[in-house]
Amino acid sequence: MINGKIDFRSDTVTVPTEEMRKAMASAVVGDDVYGDDATINELERLAAEIFGKESALFVPTGTMANQLALFTHVQRGEEVILPDNCHIIAHEVGASAIIAGAQLRSVPNVKGEMSLDLVEHYIRKDPDDIHQPRTALISYENADSDGQVRSLEYMKQVKALAEKYQLPVYVDGARIFNAATYLNVDVKDMAQYTDTISVCLSKGLCAPAGSLLMGSKEFITKARRKRKILGGGMRQVGILAAAGILALKEMSRRLQEDHDNAKYLCTSLKEVEGLEVYEERQQINMVFFRLKDFPMDSATLVKYMAEHDVRINGEDNGMMRFVTHNYVSKEEIDKVVQLLKDDAR
Numbered sequence: 571m572i573n574g575k576i577d578f579r580s581d582t583v584t585v586p587t588e589e590m591r592k593a594m595a596s597a598v599v600g601d602d603v604y605g606d607d608a609t610i611n612e613l614e615r616l617a618a619e620i621f622g623k624e625s626a627l628f629v630p631t632g633t634m635a636n637q638l639a640l641f642t643h644v645q646r647g648e649e650v651i652l653p654d655n656c657h658i659i660a661h662e663v664g665a666s667a668i669i670a671g672a673q674l675r676s677v678p679n680v681k682g683e684m685s686l687d688l689v690e691h692y693i694r695k696d697p698d699d700i701h702q703p704r705t706a707l708i709s710y711e712n713a714d715s716d717g718q719v720r721s722l723e724y725m726k727q728v729k730a731l732a733e734k735y736q737l738p739v740y741v742d743g744a745r746i747f748n749a750a751t752y753l754n755v756d757v758k759d760m761a762q763y764t765d766t767i768s769v770c771l772s773k774g775l776c777a778p779a780g781s782l783l784m785g786s787k788e789f790i791t792k793a794r795r796k797r798k799i800l801g802g803g804m805r806q807v808g809i810l811a812a813a814g815i816l817a818l819k820e821m822s823r824r825l826q827e828d829h830d831n832a833k834y835l836c837t838s839l840k841e842v843e844g845l846e847v848y849e850e851r852q853q854i855n856m857v858f859f860r861l862k863d864f865p866m867d868s869a870t871l872v873k874y875m876a877e878h879d880v881r882i883n884g885e886d887n888g889m890m891r892f893v894t895h896n897y898v899s900k901e902e903i904d905k906v907v908q909l910l911k912d913d914a915r
C-alpha cells in the first residue's frame with residue numbers, strides 16, 4: 571500500500587523507504603556544482619564500480635540520462651539507430667530533435683528485439699558521401715518499457731556489430747536491475763557490452779528521484795559539462811544521493827520478490843473470466859492483459875477499482891498493464907483479483 575491505496579499503475583509510484591528517509595535526513599551534503607557533495611561523490615563512485623565503468627554522473631530523471639547520452643555521443647544531424655517503440659522516441663516529447671539535434675533512425679521492434687541484419691543495413695557505410703548523414707550511435711533498452719529483457723547473447727552481438735563499424739552502444743537501463751535479476755547475472759556482465767549505460771533509481775528501486783549515466787572518464791567529463799547546459803547542475807543533491815545509495819546497495823537485491831509477485835498475479839489473472847492474459851510477456855515486474863469479454867470497459871474498470879482504493883491505469887492501445895513493486899503484497903494481489911472476479915463486481 572502507498573498512502574492507503576493499492577497501486578498497480580507503475581513502479582514509479584514507489585515512495586522512499588523509512589531507511590532512505592533516515593539516510594536522507596542525516597546525509598553529508600555540499601554544493602555539487604563545486605564537486606563538494608560527498609554523498610553524490612560516493613553514489614557516483616559506487617555506481618561506476620557496480621557497473622564496471624570508469625565514471626558515473628547523477629541526473630534528475632531517466633529522460634535526462636537518455637537525452638544527455640544522445641547530446642554527448644551525437645553531433646547535430648547525425649543518426650542514432652534505435653527501436654521504434656523505445657522511450658526516447660515515444661515518451662520524451664521529441665527532445666532529441668530539440669537538444670541533441672539527432673536524426674533518429676528507428677528499427678521495428680520484432681518480439682522485443684531489433685533485427686541485427688536490419689541494424690547493419692541501416693548503418694551508413696560511407697562517412698565521406700556528401701549526401702548521407704553519419705551514423706553516430708546504436709541504442710536500445712534493457713529491460714524495455716514493455717517489460718521485455720534482452721539476453722546477454724543479444725547484447726554481445728549488438729556490441730560486436732557496433733565495433734565492426736566503430737560505433738558506440740548506449741543502453742537505456744532504466745530497469746537494468748530487473749533485467750539482471752531476470753537473467754540471473756550481474757549488471758556488470760550486461761554493462762560490458764555497452765559503451766555507456768543508464769539506470770533509474772526511482773522506479774522499482776524506490777528512491778524519490780534520480781538516474782545515473784555511466785561510461786568512460788572522458789565521456790562523463792563531457793556529459794557533466796552538457797548536463798550544465800540542460801540546467802542539470804544541482805546543489806545539495808546528496809539528499810537524493812543518500813536514498814540512491816540504498817537503492818543501488820539494498821533495493822536492487824530484492825527485485826526477485828516483485829518478479830515472483832508478478833508471476834503470481836499473472837497466474838491469478840488467468841482465473842478471471844473475460845481477460846486475455848499475455849503470460850509469455852511476464853518476465854519482470856509487469857503483467858499484460860486485454861479486456862476480452864469483460865463486462866466493463868477500461869475506463870469503467872479504472873473507476874470501479876478507484877472506488878475500492880485500487881489505482882490502475884486504463885488500457886494503452888488495448889493493452890492493460892499491472893506493475894508490482896516494493897509496496898505490493900500477495901494479499902493485495904488477492905484482493906485486486908477478487909475485485910475482478912464476477913462474484914465481486
Ligand SMILES: *Cc1c(COP(=O)(O)O)cnc(C)c1O
Nearest residue numbers: 631632633657711714715742744
Ligand atoms: C521510465 C523510463 C525512462 C525515463 O524515465 P523518467 O520518467 O524520465 O525518469 C527511460 N527509459 C525507460 C525504458 C523507462 O522505462
